[in-house]
Amino acid sequence: MSSTWGKRLGLAASALVLLLLFAAPKLANGYIIYILAMMCINVVMATGFNFVIGFLGQLVFANTAFFGIGAYCYSIVMVHTGLPFPVAFLAACIAGGVAGLIVGLPALRLTGFQLAIVTLAFNELMRWIYLHSGSIGGGASGMELPDPQFLGLELINDRQKYVFILAVTVVAIWMVRNIARSTVGRAIVSVGAGELAAASLTIPPVRYKIAAFGLSGFFTAIAGALFALLLGRVAPESFSLGQLLLGFAMVMVGGMGTVVGPILGAILLTAAPEFLRNIAGAEEILYSFLLIGLLLFMPSGLFGGLCALIPSLRERHLGAAQ
C-alpha cells in the first residue's frame, strides 16, 4: 500500500470520525455526550502535557497545576468580573501560558529529578491555594459558574457545551500538529534528544525549552477552562494527585512525543474507567498492570505499537526520535 493511499485513507477516516462526532448531539443520549466531552478535554490536556514530557522529554509533574490554573482563571473571571465568555476563556489560556513560562525558568537550572520534585511540590501548593482561596476562588467549597454565551449562542446544556468543546479541541489539535511540524516543534524535539547536540546545530536550547513549557501550560490551561465550562463549577477536589497521574498515563499509554499518541491515550483512558468503574477495588491494580505491561513491552505506547505494524502511519517529522 503506497503512502498516498495510506494518507487518503487516513484523511477519509478522520473526516468520517469528525462528522460522527459533530452529529453526536443528535444521535446519542446525555451520558454519551458528557463522556465525549470529557474525552475532548482529556485529549487537549494530554496533548498539552506531551509538549514537555513527550517532545522535550523532561519529567515534569505540573500538568494538573496548569489544568487547575486554566480552570480557576476562567472561573474567577466569569464569576467576579462581568467580562464576556471569550475574554474569560482567553484569560485562562494566557494565564496557563504564563504559568508555563514561569515553571520553565527553574527548569533551566535544575536536573531531571529535581525538576520533577519541584513541579510536584508546585502542584500541591496550587491545590492548597485553591483550598484557601476564600472568597476569590470559592475556597474549599468551590464556585458555581454562570452559564456562558458565545457568539450569541447560549451554552447551557451539555449538548451545546459539547459542540463548543469539540470545536476548540479540533482547533487545538490542528494547532499542535502545525507546531510539531514547524521549526519550533522540531527544535524542541531536538533539544529533548540532546541539548549539547542541538546547541552544536545552532539551536539555542534555552529558548526552546522555555517555549515547550509555555506551550504546555497554554494548551493544558485550555483543557482546564473547558473542564470548568463543562462541569459548571470548580472545586479543589478535581485537581488532586490522582488527576495528575491520569494525565501521565494518557500520554504514556498513547505514545509520548507524537501528536496522535496522547489523543489515543486520552480516548482510551477516558472510556476505560466507564467500563471498569463498578469492579470493586480492581481499578488501581488493573491500571498498574496496564502501565507495567506497556512499559515492559510497548514503551512507545499504543501508537508506537500501531506504527510498528503499519509503518506508513509514522509521523515523519519525528524522524529518528521514534
Next chain:
Amino acid sequence: MFKWKISSAAIALAALSALQAHAETGVTKDTIKIGMFAPMTGTSAIFGRYTIGVRAYYNMINAQGGVNGRKIEVVLEDDACNPATAVAATKRLVSQESVFAVHGGVCTAAVMAVKKELQRENVPFMNLGAAGASLVDPIASNLFSPLPNTTVVAQTLVNFAMSRPDTKRLAIISHPDDWGKSQLDPAIQLLKDKYKIEFVENVTMERGATDITPQILKLRVSKPDVVLSFLYPTETAIFVRSAHKYGLDAPLLGCFGAPYEDTVRRVDDPDATKNLYIFHALGGSSDGPEMSKWVEMIKKYGAPDGTIGDYDLSGIGGAQVVVEALKKAGPDPTREKFIEVLNSLKNFDTGVLSAPISFSADDHAGVKSGEMMTSLDGKLASVKTWPTSKK
C-alpha cells in the same frame, strides 16, 4: 409513493410513542428503577457502606411484594468521591439507565457537582449520606436530605458542650476542607449568637496527617473545658490518641462521620476514650437492642461487608422515606407526585434515626437533631445533655 410510506410509518411511530409516553421514566409495569451512587472505591470507600443497609431494605420490600405491585430495581454506580466521576455516574443513571429517581451521594462535593444538573432534569434526588448543609440551602425542588447535616451537627455539639456545668472555654480542631468548614462556621456562629463567647483556640489538621503535636500543644495551652473536633474517622482516632498522649484531658467531642464504637476500637486505649462523646444520628448503638432488627434485616436481605456498624445503618431512613413516597404516589407514580408526597411528609418515624424526618416545600433538611454517644458505667449510652455523672 415513497413519501406516503414514510408518512404512514411516521404516524404509526408517533402513535406508538404517544402510548409509551404515558409511562413515567424509570417505571414499567412491574419495576421501578432507582439509581444509586456512592464512593465504592478510593480513599472514601468506607462511606460506600451506606449503600448496604439501603439495598437490604429495598430487597426486603421486594420480598414482601414490592411497592404497589412493582419491584424496586437498583442500579449502583461508583463515584469514588470525585466530582467529575459523580457527574459521569449520574448522567449514566439518568440518561442511559433512565432511572425514576436517584438515591445517592455521600461526599458533599460530589453531590454539589450534580445538584444543578438533576434539578434541570427534574429527577427526584434523595441524599444517601452527604452531610453538607449546602445540599438543601439554597433549596432545590427535587433534592431531599433525610439526615442531619453539618449545621445540625455543629450546633448539636456546641449546645451539648455548653450544657456542661460551668463551661466557659471551648476549643476546636477541624479540617480546612469544605466539610470541615461547613461545621466550623456554624459552630462559631452559634457560640457567638447564643452564648456570646468565642473559641479560645481554633486549630486545623490536614486530612492524612499523622502527627499533630503542635495542634495538641496549642489546644492544651489554651486550657479548654471541652474540645470539639470536626475530623474524618482516621483523623478523629489520631486526635484522641494524641490528646491522651500529651495530657490534654478535657472531654472531647466528635462529629458525624466517625461512629463511637469504631473510634474506640481504633484508638484501642480505654484510658484515652473515657471522656469521649460522638455525634450519633441513629436511635441506638449498632449492636444494641434498638438497631437489632435492622441488623437482622441486613443479614437476611443484604450483603454485609464485615461487622455491621453505623455506616451500614445510616442510609436506611432515607430508603424508608423513598418507599413511603412511592407507596403514596399511587399505582401510576410520576416524579411530580413523588416529590409532592415527600414535601408533605411530617414526623415520619423511621425507627432507625433518633429523630423523625419532616419535609416541606421550602425545607428539605429532614432531620434537625441528633444525640451524643458515649459510655456510662461501661455501657454505651446516647445522651442529649451532659450526663451528671461525668465531669
Next chain:
Amino acid sequence: MLGQLILSGISQGAIYALVALGMTVLYRTTAVLNFGYGDTFMLGAFVFYVFLKIAQMPFGVAALLTVAVMIGVGLVIERLLIRPIAARPHLLIAMMTIAISYLFRGATRMIWGRDVQPMPSLFDFPPVFIGDMVLTSQSLVIMVAAAVLVIVFFSFFNYSALGKLMQAASHSPRGAALIGINVPLFSACMWGLSVAIAAVAGILVAPVTLLYPDMGAATLLKAFAAMTLGGFGNLGGAVLGGVVLGISEQLCGGYISTSFMDIFPYLVILVVLLVYPAGMLGRSEITRV
C-alpha cells in the same frame, strides 16, 4: 511548648530521615528515583501488621519476618520490572516506580478494603517526663532505632567492602562494570537494602499511626523535601534534612499556623530548589558531557 515541639520534631524527623535515606541509597547507586517508595513503606507497615496482629507473633520475630519479606519483594521487583528497562530513559523507569506504587496501593486496598487498621501500641512503658515535656515510649524507640540504623548504615558504607563498592558504583556504573563488578547483582542488592530501610521505617511508625492504604503518599513528599533540604543525592544530607524538616515543621505549626504545616514540605522544596538547589550538604551539580 518549644521543648515538646523539638522533641516531637526529632521523632517525626527520624522517620523522614529513614525514608529519605532509603530513597537516596537507591538513587545514588542506581540513579533510580523510586516514586513508589512511600507505598513501599506503607506495604512494610501492613506486612508487619499481618505478622504481629493476625499471626500473633512476638515483636522481634514479626519485625525480622517483615524485613525479610519486604527484601524479597524488592528483589522480585528489581528482577522483573526494573532490570528489563534499566537501559531506557529515566522517565520510563520513574513511570514504572509509579506503576508499582499503584500496585501496592491497590493490593492493600483490595485486601483490607476500606477501613483503617489500628496497631496495638507496643512497648507499653509509661511515658518519660522531662520537666514539662512528655516523651512516649514509642517516640523513644523510634529515635533510638533510627539513630542505631543510621550509625550502622554509615559505618557499613564507609568501612566495609560492599560499602566501598557502593561508593564506586554510584560514581560511575560503567567504571564499576569495567572492573568486573557484577552490576545487575549489585543493583539487586541495592534494591533489597533500600526496601529493607523502608520496611524498618514502616515497622517503627505503624504503632504510632493508624494504617490505611494511602498513608504512603504524604510520606513520599516529606522524604523528597528532606532529600532536597539536605542536598539531593547526599546520604548524610538525607538524614540531616529529615530531622531538620521534622523539627521545623513542628515549630512552624506551633508558632506560625497549623494550616501552614500542611504545605510546609512543599514550600521547603520550592524555596530550596529555586534559591539554593544544592541544599545543605550537597554540591552544585556539574553536568557531565
